[in-house]
Amino acid sequence: MNAxxxxxxxxxxxxxxxxxxxxxxxxxxxxxxERVDRRNGCSWYTLKLGTHDGALSGRLVGxxxxxxxDELGSVEVAPGSVGNAxxxxxxxxxxxxxxxxxxxxxxxxxxxxxxxxxxxxxxxxALKAGASLLVVGIALSCAAIPFASAREPNRVPPPLxxxxxxxxxVIALANPARILSFSxxxxxxxxxxxxxxxxxxxxxxxTIALLDDAGTVITSGAFSxxxxxxxxxxxxxxxxxxxxxITVHRGKxxxxxxxxxxxxxxxxxxxxxxxxxxxxxLDVAPEGITPIDTSVADGGLVAVDGHAVSGRPLxxxxxxxxxxxxxxxxxxxxxxxxxxDIAAGAKHAVLQLPPASKPANYLIAVHYTHNGGEETVIxxxxxxxxx
Numbered sequence: 001m002n003a004x005x006x007x008x009x010x011x012x013x014x015x016x017x018x019x020x021x022x023x024x025x026x027x028x029x030x031x032x033x034e035r036v037d038r039r040n041g042c043s044w045y046t047l048k049l050g051t052h053d054g055a056l057s058g059r060l061v062g063x064x065x066x067x068x069x070d071e072l073g074s075v076e077v078a079p080g081s082v083g084n085a086x087x088x089x090x091x092x093x094x095x096x097x098x099x100x101x102x103x104x105x106x107x108x109x110x111x112x113x114x115x116x117x118x119x120x121x122x123x124x125x126a127l128k129a130g131a132s133l134l135v136v137g138i139a140l141s142c143a144a145i146p147f148a149s150a151r152e153p154n155r156v157p158p159p160l161x162x163x164x165x166x167x168x169x170v171i172a173l174a175n176p177a178r179i180l181s182f183s184x185x186x187x188x189x190x191x192x193x194x195x196x197x198x199x200x201x202x203x204x205x206x207t208i209a210l211l212d213d214a215g216t217v218i219t220s221g222a223f224s225x226x227x228x229x230x231x232x233x234x235x236x237x238x239x240x241x242x243x244x245x246i247t248v249h250r251g252k253x254x255x256x257x258x259x260x261x262x263x264x265x266x267x268x269x270x271x272x273x274x275x276x277x278x279x280x281x282l283d284v285a286p287e288g289i290t291p292i293d294t295s296v297a298d299g300g301l302v303a304v305d306g307h308a309v310s311g312r313p314l315x316x317x318x319x320x321x322x323x324x325x326x327x328x329x330x331x332x333x334x335x336x337x338x339x340x341d342i343a344a345g346a347k348h349a350v351l352q353l354p355p356a357s358k359p360a361n362y363l364i365a366v367h368y369t370h371n372g373g374e375e376t377v378i379x380x381x382x383x384x385x386x387x
Contacts, residue, residue, distance in 0.1 A: 026052030206248030
């Protein structure tokens with residue numbers, strides 16, 4: 001599961017929506033623009049919020065140009081139910097909202113989801129109003145000239161008043177393309193070897209490709225909002241290292257990130273047998289992960305130290321953060337199996353893997369604070385059975 005929020009342009013007149021499904025937290029939300037009332041200068045929003053475990057409250061807020069925040073509507077939901085609300089949002093006279101967010105709060109949940117913004121008022125409305133005032137002013141002035149001339153012959157009529165000037169609305173630029181998280185790993189399958197790439201990005205379009213050492217594209221696939229893609233590895237490259245690269249676009253902006261994909265341990269000959277059976281399989285390099293933000297030049301948010309073996313502790317390397325983080329080990333259904341709190345500035349964390357007799361798939365969920373809101377990064381992990 002990859003927590004991707006679909007991004008839409010702000011100039012959509014109707015049908016714009018944002019959908020959130022957070023399986024491990026038991027939360028689902030849907031906020032959309034149902035109807036645009038141009039005559040009254042407002043947009044009708046529909047908000048739906050569902051919860052599985054605890055009670056939740058959601059509120060829709062708008063951010064003005066100067067940073068002021070307006071609360072536009074809210075909804076309260078009891079545990080195990082779905083609530084909905086419908087309300088009108090009027091565009092401020094100072095200009096369109098710079099951003100719209102749906103804030104979801106609960107006992108152990110705090111999420112912030114981007115919501116579609118109401119469309120800015122048409123510039124033709126201001127021109128029509130100015131033209132109407134100009135016509136009315138000319139008509140009143142012409143009607144008053146004969147009366148003024150009859151009563152005071154030597155009086156010069158005053159000049160006509162100029163039409164009011166209305167400033168053009170300011171249109172906020174869309175956020176540039178960004179790659180928030182990107183990881184890739186090799187998997188053995190009956191039909192051949194594949195590479196599973198997981199990503200979290202802000203973009204409209206893009207591609208995910210596998211490159212050789214010379215930078216030549218081996219195979220590629222299209223970017224989608226699913227958040228994962230599986231690429232088949234040709235037989236000639238199964239024992240060779242490759243590079244997984246993601247390239248995304250949003251408007252005229254572009255973002256690129258890549259990670260190395262080494263061969264599997266079964267296809268890479270070891271230099272010498274290990275004398276200690278407890279160290280078997282620990283010489284495999286950890287899976288690479290890109291930084292959480294493409295503005296960071298190096299380092300990753302979390303990476304696995306050594307090899308993941310069922311029934312043994314899982315050691316994680318964590319990039320130091322200014323605030324505390326929380327890491328969870330989940331199964332494929334989103335059930336939490338182990339969890340740990342990471343103090344601010346800490347670089348290591350340990351989770352206990354459950355015993356298993358065959359390779360098992362797990363999810364590592366890292367919750368942290370970024371730009372004033374809580375964000376979550378989820379990556380996959382395959383644990384080998386204990387020897």
